[in-house]
Amino acid sequence: MKRILVTGACGQIGSELVKYLRNIFGAENVIATDIKKPSDFLKATDGFHYLDVLNMDELARLVVEEDVDTIFHMAAILSAVGEQNPQLAYRINLQGLMNVLEVARQKGVRQVFAPSSIAVFGPDAPKENTPDDTPLNPTTMYGVTKVAGEKLMQYYYLKYQLDTRSLRFPGIISSETAPGGGTTDFAVDLYVHAVHHQSYTSYIQADTPLPFMYMPDAIKAIVQLAQADDSRLSRRVYNVHAMRLTPAEIVRSIQKYLPDFECYYQPDHRQQIAESWPHSIDDQNARRDWNWQPDYDLDAMTRDMIEKLSQKLK
Ligand code: AKB
Secondary structure, rough: OOOOOEEOOOOOHHHHHHHHHHHHHHHHEEEEEEOOOOHHHHHHHEEEEOOOOOHHHHHHHHHHHHHOEEEOOOOOOOOHHHOOOOOHHHHHHHHHHHHHHHHHHHOOEEEOOEEEHHOOOOOOOOOOOOOOOOOOOOHHHHHHHHHHHHHHHHHHHHHHHHHHEEEEEOOEEOOOOOOOOOOOOOOHHHHEEEEEEEEEOOOOOOOOOOEEHHHHHHHHHHHHHHHOOOOHHOOOEOOOOOOEEEEHHHHHHHHHHOOOOOOHHHHHHHHHHHHHOOOOEEHHHHHHHHOOOOOOOHHHHHHHHHHHHHHHHH
């Protein structure tokens, strides 16, 4: 990795990935792109470019002009917004990925990382310890685009030897940039409300289990997989897991530090999406092939989230 381009750099994962990569590879070697207005941090650097991933010519121009050899393609529409506008989710998630892969092939980019999701699994997949290889019958457009995206990445690897790599992420909990339009966003909302001393009404039922991961572990997983020796990889797409959590368990963990925090439950249409997904994921292939292991459990994450969000509030 010498010259890196990140799409979706203003998003929940993209914004933290850019910071992390710039620390390792130097700010001048990490080009951040998005259609959103950049944060003050990104605005203050030269390396931000407005880029719509649906504009293939612009993408190709940037890759050539900046001599890019690695792309982290983070731009995406998440599950809840995807159900409100499935056609938009299809265009951004699939046409966007196709544009990235095709530009990478044409312009000699060496590696493309793009995240997948637990949303590739549908109601017929095993709920506990869902393995990498199992039926993929998602019931959301987001999930459909992620399954097709995984296959597209594998196709480019097999047909054109483009080094494509992907992770099936669970819900990501983070303190820096708010997630946008996902079913698992409630987990971040719980912490934000608690730190503001406000109660929260969860749109997911108290006892619905879902797989989660804390952002530092998510960034670690991306960079670890991207840097893993190709000869050690037995597949292009890996499950990664950290914690199986219900909303009530997160609330109880928050209450250890903020005992006055209260949560009410009023499930909406997102409950059905959550119920179609697994509770926990089997990530033994990632652990074996490139030594994946998360650092954070629920209480360690809660302590760090409350500390970071409290600092921001000050
Ligand atoms: C979502 O809720 O849509 C995402 C995901 C699990 O991929 N956070």
